[in-house]
Amino acid sequence: MSVAVGADRTFVDQIRRIADEVAGVHADGVDHDARFPQEAVDALREARALSAFIPAELGGGGVSTWALARACYELGRRCSSTAMIFAMHQIQVATIVRHLDAPWFEAYLRRVAAEQRLIASITSEIGTGGDMGRSIAPVTPDGDGFALEKQAPTVSYGAHADDLFTTARRSPQSEQVDQALVLHHADQTELEPTGTWDTIGMRGTCSPGFTVRTHFAFEQILTAPFATVMNETHVPVSHILWSHVWLGIATEAFERGRAFVRAAARRNPGAPVPAAHSLSRVMSELTMMRAEVDSALADFLAFDHDPERPDLATLTSVLRFNNLKLAASEQAPRVCMGVLEVIGIAAYKNDSPYGVGRHLRDALSARLMVANERIHSVDAGLLMIAKEV
Amino acid sequence: MALEYDGEIRGVLRDHARLPVDVDSLDGGADLFAAGMSSHASVSVMLALEDTFDVEFPDAMLKRSVFESISAIDAAVSELRAAA
Numbered sequence: 001m002s003v004a005v006g007a008d009r010t011f012v013d014q015i016r017r018i019a020d021e022v023a024g025v026h027a028d029g030v031d032h033d034a035r036f037p038q039e040a041v042d043a044l045r046e047a048r049a050l051s052a053f054i055p056a057e058l059g060g061g062g063v064s065t066w067a068l069a070r071a072c073y074e075l076g077r078r079c080s081s082t083a084m085i086f087a088m089h090q091i092q093v094a095t096i097v098r099h100l101d102a103p104w105f106e107a108y109l110r111r112v113a114a115e116q117r118l119i120a121s122i123t124s125e126i127g128t129g130g131d132m133g134r135s136i137a138p139v140t141p142d143g144d145g146f147a148l149e150k151q152a153p154t155v156s157y158g159a160h161a162d163d164l165f166t167t168a169r170r171s172p173q174s175e176q177v178d179q180a181l182v183l184h185h186a187d188q189t190e191l192e193p194t195g196t197w198d199t200i201g202m203r204g205t206c207s208p209g210f211t212v213r214t215h216f217a218f219e220q221i222l223t224a225p226f227a228t229v230m231n232e233t234h235v236p237v238s239h240i241l242w243s244h245v246w247l248g249i250a251t252e253a254f255e256r257g258r259a260f261v262r263a264a265a266r267r268n269p270g271a272p273v274p275a276a277h278s279l280s281r282v283m284s285e286l287t288m289m290r291a292e293v294d295s296a297l298a299d300f301l302a303f304d305h306d307p308e309r310p311d312l313a314t315l316t317s318v319l320r321f322n323n324l325k326l327a328a329s330e331q332a333p334r335v336c337m338g339v340l341e342v343i344g345i346a347a348y349k350n351d352s353p354y355g356v357g358r359h360l361r362d363a364l365s366a367r368l369m370v371a372n373e374r375i376h377s378v379d380a381g382l383l384m385i386a387k388e389v
Numbered sequence: 390m391a392l393e394y395d396g397e398i399r400g401v402l403r404d405h406a407r408l409p410v411d412v413d414s415l416d417g418g419a420d421l422f423a424a425g426m427s428s429h430a431s432v433s434v435m436l437a438l439e440d441t442f443d444v445e446f447p448d449a450m451l452k453r454s455v456f457e458s459i460s461a462i463d464a465a466v467s468e469l470r471a472a473a
Contacts, residue, residue: 313452
């Protein structure tokens with residue numbers, strides 16, 4: 001594992017403090033009311049964390065992917081919704097930073113840093129069957145600029161974002177797989193809600209469906225094709241940051257189990273604590289999850305070392321980071337379930353200090369955000385052609 | 390310059406790339422992904438190319454840029470057959 005340098009360490013410490021002192025304090029209320037975690041996002045803005053990954057020369061914090069991942073873990077331990085919003089925002093920032101090739105986007109990154117702008121993403125679309133690699137709605141010439149109208153089944157924190165990063169068919173003549181990414185501002189965009197967000201978990205991400213209508217300038221279209229962005233950034237970085245959020249959730253559930261068995265041990269010093277034995281089994285599950293999350297991050301950092309990113313462009317790299325997503329998303333709820341059984345009724349209660357209901361409910365989202373069955377079907381094809389897995 | 394394996398590659402694409410257009414309407418440099426080849430179909434194309442040319446694409450060559458056009462595929466196949 002890489003050793004954090006000064007800026008990374010300071011950043012992670014700062015995020016841990018926000019997680020403990022702000023996000024964690026409001027987590028139950030955010031979950032209960034299915035409301036946006038405004039306090040935590042305000043604190044992240046205050047700490048200039050929304051521009052942490054932007055290079056220092058553009059006004060950002062210049063931290064590493066390692067530091068972003070640790071930050072996702074720290075926030076995930078205290079408030080899953082805050083952590084997932086933070087992760088999704090950073091994936092958008094990382095996309096622009098890593099595929100930066102135009103003055104408009106460079107100026108935009110400076111604005112993100114100066115104004116601590118929050119970016120949401122609109123990749124899902126009704127009619128694509130959950131395939132992010134296809135778009136139906138095209139970028140269409142419109143007067144002095146371009147327009148786009150897209151039916152999105154879920155847009156996380158869309159109504160709270162300053163900007164939106166949206167996939168679209170490159171032109172009305174383009175095939176569905178020929179996609180572009182458009183960065184449009186909230187004041188260029190109309191979001192008409194088409195549903196609600198009353199879910200079993202990740203309630204604070206506020207992710208209802210919208211009909212999205214926007215009008216923008218040509219410069220706001222990222223030059224890099226979305227397929228390249230997917231391979232080199234979107235798949236690996238999303239799966240790494242998400243899995244750190246899920247590891248944070250599972251770790252916190254586990255810690256509640258540990259607090260429970262310690263309290264039991266203190267009540268009857270010297271007496272055996274059967275629950276501790278069961279918790280030891282849960283620890284094995286958590287350890288496996290942590291090992292996969294850590295090794296995937298180490299692989300990414302190694303693959304990313306070459307600025308040309310030849311290793312990240314390969315299909316075996318997609319397979320590697322898909323495996324991370326599959327493993328971590330299945331393991332996180334398993335750990336939470338294990339802890340629920342160790343603690344029993346005190347974990348089932350929402351108002352108990354040993355409650356893990358929120359953690360379990362939040363962790364269940366993991367296998368659905370890009371459905372695991374879809375990822376398995378992609379991997380099934382890649383398995384046929386990969387030489388080493 | 391004529392491509393060495395142009396005919397065979399077009400045959401593989403016709404059978405496996407599931408393109409919405411006629412393969413023969415594409416020139417050697419045309420972007421197959423922009424022409425509608427999905428990632429899923431590209432995997433079938435890679436497998437069929439390995440069979441047709443009796444080669445194995447090493448992991449480092451299994452990337453989008455190697456399969457993005459008929460001429461890119463031709464260059465990759467030529468390289469592998471020369472090394473065989």
